[in-house]
Amino acid sequence: MKLPSFDYACPATIAEAVALLAAHRGEAKPIAGGQSLVPMLAFRLAAPTLLVDLRKLSELRQITITDAGITLGAMVRWRDILQDPRLRQAHPLLVAAVEHIAHYQIRNRGTVGGSLAHADPAAELPGIAVTCEADIVAHGSAKSRVVAAGDFFRGALMTVLRPDEIVTEIRFRAWPRQRRYGFREFARRRGDFALAAAAVTFEQPEQKFRNVRIGAIGVADRAIRLAAAERVLEGREVTDVAIAESAAAASAATDPADDIHASGAYRKTLIGVMVERALRDAVGRTIV
Numbered sequence: 001m002k003l004p005s006f007d008y009a010c011p012a013t014i015a016e017a018v019a020l021l022a023a024h025r026g027e028a029k030p031i032a033g034g035q036s037l038v039p040m041l042a043f044r045l046a047a048p049t050l051l052v053d054l055r056k057l058s059e060l061r062q063i064t065i066t067d068a069g070i071t072l073g074a075m076v077r078w079r080d081i082l083q084d085p086r087l088r089q090a091h092p093l094l095v096a097a098v099e100h101i102a103h104y105q106i107r108n109r110g111t112v113g114g115s116l117a118h119a120d121p122a123a124e125l126p127g128i129a130v131t132c133e134a135d136i137v138a139h140g141s142a143k144s145r146v147v148a149a150g151d152f153f154r155g156a157l158m159t160v161l162r163p164d165e166i167v168t169e170i171r172f173r174a175w176p177r178q179r180r181y182g183f184r185e186f187a188r189r190r191g192d193f194a195l196a197a198a199a200v201t202f203e204q205p206e207q208k209f210r211n212v213r214i215g216a217i218g219v220a221d222r223a224i225r226l227a228a229a230e231r232v233l234e235g236r237e238v239t240d241v242a243i244a245e246s247a248a249a250a251s252a253a254t255d256p257a258d259d260i261h262a263s264g265a266y267r268k269t270l271i272g273v274m275v276e277r278a279l280r281d282a283v284g285r286t287i288v
């Protein structure tokens with residue numbers, strides 16, 4: 001389908017980009033990789049009068065890794081993450097999740113900022129951001145602000161972003177060497193959005209679960225933490241029984257809706273299976 005007509009701007013600075021958004025009072029939208037926005041335009045789910053292209057903002061393309069953590073600029077693409085060997089050590093869970101995103105062509109264009117702002121409940125990056133308690137930086141015409149990922153997503157395709165704000169970066173805390181992780185996703189075909197996915201991290205000193213984080217993707221109107229499933233494990237011996245109980249708690253804590261892809265009951269069962277498999281992967285991982 002043809003796109004609706006719109007004006008186009010390609011600013012060279014962040015200040016210029018947010019000024020354009022502010023001047024159009026909610027009628028303008030940023031465009032990054034276009035992998036979600038262009039289909040939205042084609043289906044008339046969005047009809048901005050102006051597209052503000054972020055592609056010239058090279059300062060948003062940085063991947064920075066320090067002792068404090070990792071910062072991904074909003075215009076970092078999936079492909080940039082997968083091709084940066086440092087990230088496999090610096091945040092292996094992030095890389096494991098990004099490997100499930102879409103197909104080659106889409107990974108060449110889709111961006112970190114676009115995924116966060118689009119806020120698809122089945123998207124991987126919002127799930128990792130919520131599970132790992134990342135911070136998202138938004139820059140508006142008045143000032144910039146830092147929003148915890150857990151507060152950033154408001155529902156399906158909804159965030160706390162104001163019309164004149166762009167996401168500039170996401171910050172993850174440093175990954176402790178002893179941290180274990182697992183990421184399991186089930187989709188109908190490789191590259192499709194998840195029917196359900198689980199992200200887990202914890203440490204395992206003296207065969208006990210510590211600092212457990214369990215996140216779920218695709219089973220609610222946004223990515224969620226499964227606190228009840230985390231509590232089942234915290235401080236407990238690493239055993240099959242503990243893992244199975246945590247998986248059961250994960251399933252019990254979710255109430256997914258039916259949709260054209262799967263029934264809610266199916267996703268509810270599936271998330272328990274994903275959590276159990278992700279926990280087993282993490283327990284079995286060799287830490288060097």
Ligand SMILES: Cc1cc2nc3c(=O)[nH]c(=O)nc-3n(C[C@H](O)[C@H](O)[C@H](O)COP(=O)(O)OP(=O)(O)OC[C@H]3O[C@@H](n4cnc5c(N)ncnc54)[C@H](O)[C@@H]3O)c2cc1C
Binds near residue numbers: 033114166
């Ligand atoms: C066939 C197909 C399969 C896909 N499968 C997956 C998948 O499995 N997992 C997954 O996570 N994604 C998937 N995607 C989506 C893909 O990852 C997108 O790239 C991503 O969701 C949006 O990134 P983008 O850079 O293309 O954003 P765009 O499409 O350019 O923008 C998306 C939205 O974000 C806004 N926006 C963009 N950048 C910013 C910014 N910096 N600040 C504020 N607002 C901004 C836009 O205004 C728009 O509302 C798929 C897409 C397609 C077409």
